[in-house]
Structure formats: structure tokens, C-alpha cells
Amino acid sequence: MAMSVKGAGQLRRLALAVQSMPRRVQKDAAEIAQRGIAALIDDQFDAKRDPYGVAWKPPKTGETMQKTGRLRRGFSVVIRPGSGQGLALEVSNREEYAKWLQAGTEKMVARRLVPGATLPPAWQAVLRDAYKQALEKWFASARQ
DSSP: OOOOOTTHHHHHHHHHHHHHHHHHHHHHHHHHHHHHHHHHHHHHHHHTBOTTSOBOOOOSSSSTTOSSSHHHHTEEEEEEEOSTTSEEEEEEESSTTHHHHHHOOSSSOOOOSSOOSSOOHHHHHHHHHHHHHHHHHHHHHHTO
């Protein structure tokens, strides 16, 4: 005996949407978070502060961390779906001297450009908001 259910096509589309949800949400969250983290780094240069809000020690000469602008422009933020359910975050800078500013030397105090092991609240908020926006986008598309 065959059975016909009204709206079965809609149910099928919803099932497919649910099946692809984790990948889509991760991908969208990664794209949103990538822009947010890049904006936070740029804001740090405007505020002359590290990711935790601590002011950078001014240099002996010139503008704090902005003599040529190469350091500020040298950042690359890559966020991609990680293994499992999270995101993998990679922040790098093409300028060789960025690592000395981040870690400091025996003659120079560190001027952190990116967080250490613990993400500061602003960075956590960017990631949380990225997931929220990605979920909202997915729910909106799943209802169609």
C-alpha cells in the first residue's frame, strides 16, 4: 500500500538542510569571524593597545607601531572549519619583525599584537557573534 503525504517535498528539503547544517554554519561563521578578527586587529592599531587592552609602550622615536604601516597591513587572518565542530584560527604577519614585537627581547618589552592562549573578551565576542549570525542565516534559509 502506497502512502502519499502532503508537503513531503518540503520535509525532504528540510532533512537535507539539517544534514548540511554543521558544514554550512561552520563555513559561514568562519567567514564572518575572519572579518571581525581582522577589524579587531586594525582597531588595536588605532587605540595603540594590545588585544587585552594594555597600552603599547611608545618607541623612543616615531609613532607607536606605525612608522611605515607595513606591520599593520601585514596581517593575515585565516579562519576555517576545524576538525570536529570548532573553528581553526590562524593569525600571521608577513613582516619578520612582528615576532619580536609580539614576544619582546631582552632589550625591548613585548608589544602583543595577537592574544596568547586565552582569548580576550572582544575576540570571544566576535567568534560567538559569528556563530550566532551563521545560525540565523541557516535558520532563515531552512524555512524557505
